[in-house]
Amino acid sequence: MSSQTTGGGPGDAALEAVVARVVARIQKELQVAAVPPGPTLRGSWNDQTAMRLDTLVGAGADRVGTDGRVSDQTARLARYIDHTLLKPTATRAQIVKVCEEARVHGFASVCVNSTWIGLVARLLEGCRTLPICVVGFPLGAMSTPGKVAETHEAIVEGAEEIDMVINVGRLKSGEWDAVYDDVRAVVEAARGKPVKVILETAMLDRREKVAGSAISKAAGAAFVKTSTGFGGGGATAEDVALMRAVVGPDLGVKASGGVRSAADAHAMIAAGADRLGASASVAIVTGGTGKGAY
Amino acid sequence: MSSQTTGGGPGDAALEAVVARVVARIQKELQVAAVPPGPTLRGSWNDQTAMRLDTLVGAGADRVGTDGRVSDQTARLARYIDHTLLKPTATRAQIVKVCEEARVHGFASVCVNSTWIGLVARLLEGCRTLPICVVGFPLGAMSTPGKVAETHEAIVEGAEEIDMVINVGRLKSGEWDAVYDDVRAVVEAARGKPVKVILETAMLDRREKVAGSAISKAAGAAFVKTSTGFGGGGATAEDVALMRAVVGPDLGVKASGGVRSAADAHAMIAAGADRLGASASVAIVTGGTGKGAY
Numbered sequence: 401m402s403s404q405t406t407g408g409g410p411g412d413a414a415l416e417a418v419v420a421r422v423v424a425r426i427q428k429e430l431q432v433a434a435v436p437p438g439p440t441l442r443g444s445w446n447d448q449t450a451m452r453l454d455t456l457v458g459a460g461a462d463r464v465g466t467d468g469r470v471s472d473q474t475a476r477l478a479r480y481i482d483h484t485l486l487k488p489t490a491t492r493a494q495i496v497k498v499c500e501e502a503r504v505h506g507f508a509s510v511c512v513n514s515t516w517i518g519l520v521a522r523l524l525e526g527c528r529t530l531p532i533c534v535v536g537f538p539l540g541a542m543s544t545p546g547k548v549a550e551t552h553e554a555i556v557e558g559a560e561e562i563d564m565v566i567n568v569g570r571l572k573s574g575e576w577d578a579v580y581d582d583v584r585a586v587v588e589a590a591r592g593k594p595v596k597v598i599l600e601t602a603m604l605d606r607r608e609k610v611a612g613s614a615i616s617k618a619a620g621a622a623f624v625k626t627s628t629g630f631g632g633g634g635a636t637a638e639d640v641a642l643m644r645a646v647v648g649p650d651l652g653v654k655a656s657g658g659v660r661s662a663a664d665a666h667a668m669i670a671a672g673a674d675r676l677g678a679s680a681s682v683a684i685v686t687g688g689t690g691k692g693a694y
Numbered sequence: 695m696s697s698q699t700t701g702g703g704p705g706d707a708a709l710e711a712v713v714a715r716v717v718a719r720i721q722k723e724l725q726v727a728a729v730p731p732g733p734t735l736r737g738s739w740n741d742q743t744a745m746r747l748d749t750l751v752g753a754g755a756d757r758v759g760t761d762g763r764v765s766d767q768t769a770r771l772a773r774y775i776d777h778t779l780l781k782p783t784a785t786r787a788q789i790v791k792v793c794e795e796a797r798v799h800g801f802a803s804v805c806v807n808s809t810w811i812g813l814v815a816r817l818l819e820g821c822r823t824l825p826i827c828v829v830g831f832p833l834g835a836m837s838t839p840g841k842v843a844e845t846h847e848a849i850v851e852g853a854e855e856i857d858m859v860i861n862v863g864r865l866k867s868g869e870w871d872a873v874y875d876d877v878r879a880v881v882e883a884a885r886g887k888p889v890k891v892i893l894e895t896a897m898l899d900r901r902e903k904v905a906g907s908a909i910s911k912a913a914g915a916a917f918v919k920t921s922t923g924f925g926g927g928g929a930t931a932e933d934v935a936l937m938r939a940v941v942g943p944d945l946g947v948k949a950s951g952g953v954r955s956a957a958d959a960h961a962m963i964a965a966g967a968d969r970l971g972a973s974a975s976v977a978i979v980t981g982g983t984g985k986g987a988y
Contacts, residue, residue, distance in 0.1 A: 488859075488894065492863075542831075543809050543844060543851075546843050546847060552839075565782075569781075
């Protein structure tokens with residue numbers, strides 16, 4: 401599929417072993433279905449860190465208290481939130497407004513489609529809020545060269561993070577090698593900028609969620625992320641905990657889709673998320689409840 | 695946005711005039727809202743053919759009779775149909791099945807996401823059914839370089855037609871120049887293979903539908919197409935007639951989204967469509983009714 405893939409290497413056997421043990425552990429602890437052996441998984445993965453499962457499920461539960469002092473806590477949520485506008489109908493004026501909101505509230509980033517990333521990067525100059533961009537969005541069924549080019553252009557235009565969609569169809573076809581190559585090619589095109597891999601969990605069974613998370617980590621992703629907001633389902637605490645268990649503490653887990661209130665946000669963080677994607681970000685940090693799927 | 699754009703030229707003024715007259719004519723005949731003058735429309739457009747509006751609305755109504763002999767007619771519908779599988783969860787096995795169905799029934803094409811176009815091209819070798827591929831799908835909000843690379847790769851892999859999604863957000867922002875450049879860049883990347891431009895009509899008002907159709911024609915598209923099937927609405931006879939009125943007889947009009955039965959197909963053809971996109975293609979040509987949004 402891609403000309404920017406890495407070959408198999410000495411990490412293969414170790415990775416296989418890690419995946420097998422992670423799956424066995426999760427199966428035992430969470431009573432999920434087993435993941436069959438991944439015949440083609442490749443890459444390097446720190447075996448030790450990935451196995452510290454006992455510290456992972458529920459990690460972060462103490463990062464944000466729930467003592468009822470809503471105003472302090474909600475304001476503090478802003479640094480977790482990727483303020484997101486991905487509707488195809490979004491206009492320039494709406495993109496500008498989202499960037500202004502991000503400056504005011506101190507959101508972690510503004511997340512947009514790639515047609516707008518250059519504009520967002522310019523609008524956020526001199527601001528701690530990062531311009532970030534989706535790739536292969538929302539189906540993930542774009543060819544790898546398409547994703548690579550979209551990533552390359554986004555980085556040139558100023559994207560500081562890339563949120564790509566995993567190739568769901570290849571994942572469901574058991575073509576783990578193609579899924580790995582796809583993620584790996586985008587990671588390489590991002591030239592050191594963090595890549596989040598959206599699994600679109602609502603479309604996956606547990607086996608596929610585990611495999612997608614493990615492959616993403618092996619391929620060099622910085623985060624795994626639950627949902628696009630376009631796939632008919634959003635983040636659940638159960639999925640966040642599962643993904644956190646698989647990727648370990650070294651990767652981020654982003655909960656997105658259906659995060660509409662401070663309560664939603666706290667629930668996701670308690671389950672192990674350290675980033676949240678939301679379009680209702682302003683409502684979340686001001687104690688309200690937003691609308692919409694994302 | 696793109697490095698593959700064409701400059702303004704002698705066609706500008708003529709094109710502006712055509713757009714103005716088409717809009718005036720449509721406004722009068724169909725009582726739609728006026729389209730504001732397009733300050734940046736460029737390209738070449740045959741003024742004369744575009745103005746033959748009186749032959750257009752309802753064109754093609756006699757191509758397929760409605761005399762009740764369903765079996766003959768429904769079989770004949772196959773050559774109008776792009777047999778389509780665009781779900782992100784589609785597996786290799788489902789892609790193979792769609793290609794087999796297309797061979798059996800003689801569909802015009804098989805339409806898939808770009809990750810699968812190489813496979814489809816190989817499966818359809820030696821068959822009249824064409825392998826075709828979507829680009830920037832389904833949001834249309836991908837950067838132009840991303841769409842260009844996806845198109846280039848698809849052509850290399852064997853795509854015989856490209857179904858791209860227009861940049862809906864730029865269209866709604868009145869950035870007609872950017873919309874034109876985006877379509878034009880894909881047309882050039884397709885190297886002579888026909889490009890269809892999906893307007894996603896359910897998200898557009900009449901003014902935007904007319905502008906999107908006119909810009910697509912000016913930029914060298916071979917077809918305008920109604921819908922992705924992912925945008926919350928599908929083809930309507932009214933939209934097909936409007937698009938046909940704007941683009942004239944030289945371009946194709948593809949009705950897609952919600953075409954699920956032979957009756958749906960005949961209605962679209964009667965309204966001016968000369969291609970249909972459907973996932974329920976087998977049901978359509980065998981007298982049944984399909985499910986799903988596309």
